[in-house]
Amino acid sequence: MKKLIIGAAVVAAGAAGYWYSQQQSGPNILDYIPADTAMLSVQTKPFPIKNYIDSAGGIYGDEYNQAVLAELQNETDPHAVFITSLLKAYLESMKDGATFVKTFGLPDEARSYFYMQGALPVFRMDIANPQAIWTLLDKAEADSGITHEKRTLRDVEYRAYRLTDETDDAAIDMVVATNAGLLTITFNTSINEPGLLESALGLVPYPQSIAKAKTIEKTIAKYGFKEEGISYIDHQQIVTALVTKDGNLLAKHVQKFFELVNEDPLAEMRSAECKNDLTGIVANWPRTVIGLDALNVTPKAMQMDFRTVLESNNSVIMSALQKMRGFIPNYTANIDQLVTSFGFGFNVNEMVPSLTAIWDDVLQVKYQCAPLAEMQNELSQQSPAMLGMATGMANGVQGMSIAIADFELGEDMNNPSLTSLDALITLSAENPAMLVNMIKPMVPQLANIQVPTDGSAVDLSGVLPIPAQVGVQPKLAVKGKHIVIYSGEKSLAMADKLASEPLTGNGMMLITFDYKKLFTPLLRYAEQYGEELPPEVIQLKDYDGQTSVDIDVTEQGVVVAAGMKMNNNKLN
DSSP states (O other): OHHHHHHHHHHHHHHHHHTTSOOOOSSGGGGGSBTTOSEEEEEEEEEOHHHHHHHTTTSSOHHHHHHHHHHHTTOOSHHHHHHHHHHHHHHHHTTOHHHHHHHHTOOSSEEEEEEEETTEEEEEEEOSOHHHHHHHHHHHHHHHOOOOEEEEETTEEEEEEEOSOTTSSSOEEEEEEEETTEEEEEEEETTSOTTHHHHHTTSSOOSSBHHHHTHHHHHHHHHTOOTTEEEEEEHHHHHHHHHOSSSSHHHHHHHHHHHHHTOOTTTGGGSHHHHHHHHHHHHHSOEEEEEEEEEEEOSSEEEEEEEEEEEOOOHHHHHHHHHTOBOOOGGGGOGGGOSEEEEEEOOHHHHHHHHHHHHHHHHHSOOOSHHHHHHHHHHHTOOGGGHHHHHGGGTTEEEEEEEEEEEEEOSOTTSOOEEEEEEEEEEEESSHHHHHHHHGGGOGGGTTOOOOSSSOOEEOTTTSOOOTTSOOOOEEEEETTEEEEEESHHHHHHHHHHTTSOOOOOBSEEEEEEHHHHHHHHHHHHHHTTOOOOHHHHTTTTOOEEEEEEEEEETTEEEEEEEEEEEOGGGO
16 A cells, blocks of 8 residues: 555656646636636646656656556555556556557647646646547456446536445545546535536636636746746635635635534634734735746656745745845856755854844734734744854854765775765855864864965865775865865865855755766665665666755745756667
8 A cells, every 4th residue: 555655646746747837828728717726737838748758768667666566456445446557557658658648648748737626626638539548447447346427517428436435425526528628537526516517627617717817927927937837826715715614615615514524623713813814924925836947858858947936925024034045156056067966055144133033023913813822922932032142153154065076986895985075065154264263172173273264275184084995085275255175176176166256145055966976876886785775766776867956035935946857868
């Protein structure tokens, strides 16, 4: 069952990958999506599915797939067997793009749409060969013994799979339909509004739709995303469902569910006090939005850059967070030249005043809602000013960064060793020489070390307790506004360039990984050393890809920019 859950997560992750490219204005699909949807992921410019699967190369490793499929053979529950039959088809089809699109009847490039009608999810996608879907479902039915009921709604035929027992208070069906070149998967319940399924199947448009609200166009223009589209979670719609009984369709569905179970755990949240307090809070944090900045997919390679923005209208908190931004060196972003890097920018001098400003803002409005008032009372007993004692020693520090440019492992399996390491550690500060002198009393080995201020280095090989079998010759130097410890020629070159980089607040956190440079030698070394590795780890051994994550704060909110590259070396 464990691998079933992991496998299902793989399916979800694959589907989620398609949701990061999206958009279309005009009639058709967007007219059937409610403006008050709590979650939306709309891809209306065709996504190159076939090329995407091919470009993934070895990310969907055979070892992992075989392990998942072996575990699935032990499932006995009919519903689990039904799902595993579809999952098996999914995993087996991932060997190449042509097999994948043929198995599911998809075009080489397809649009997809995911959204919520109240509490009910709807997934729609372009389909080229509907019979392929029915063949997969027929196979799953034969494997599990589960059957469907064929129904018709306004001349559209669909399959309904009952998910509940006859004794349950409400009936829930999974609905699968193909109509007008689209595959639709949704759910229908006995407590649905009469026209809900009609809208899900694209038969009755919504009077208030995202097409009429122009939600997609406005969001893309606001954040400068590519016009393929957006995804978002609407926090305000979710809170409306928590604090009202009929403020939106989601609230109505939640209320109907509570009536079925004869219990309302949200009764306190619907008080006038909680409604006012929570509505005020979520107005400052309305949505989490995801959009594309770059998309380039061929059978041999794929690049996808996207941004996630936690929207904020709280100028006090955003201003305080921006003041805390520190310095991240340019070298941390050179993913093509590194194995991995980590940059953490933080302005120590601004930490206490900024946190105090955030603290005061949180405590300024006196909440009347009991749970919020209790939380606020607990916060009032604390004070970020106490951090001043802890940060005093690091006065002037602007950030810390680490990068590994290269490394080699020894070939003697009886004596595991790191034979060489090309790496750089940077501590950026307004007065690095003074900081070195402050550190000396806490590190006795450095007590007699005199660090030149002209940028020349001091050899630490005889100072630090480094084992002889470790091929590292660390050196310490002050480069401009930066203290560096480095080993290797590549790291020396990066350290020298630091001297000319001004100490500016340019970010909060940056992480990069080159999977091939990092995992290929480590996993092969582990295999040779006799370590038994799980299939999901083994599949990374030959994976040629890069990932970067950049966390920052702007006037618009907290921003997470992520980039991903993949290469299929089998086609090169």
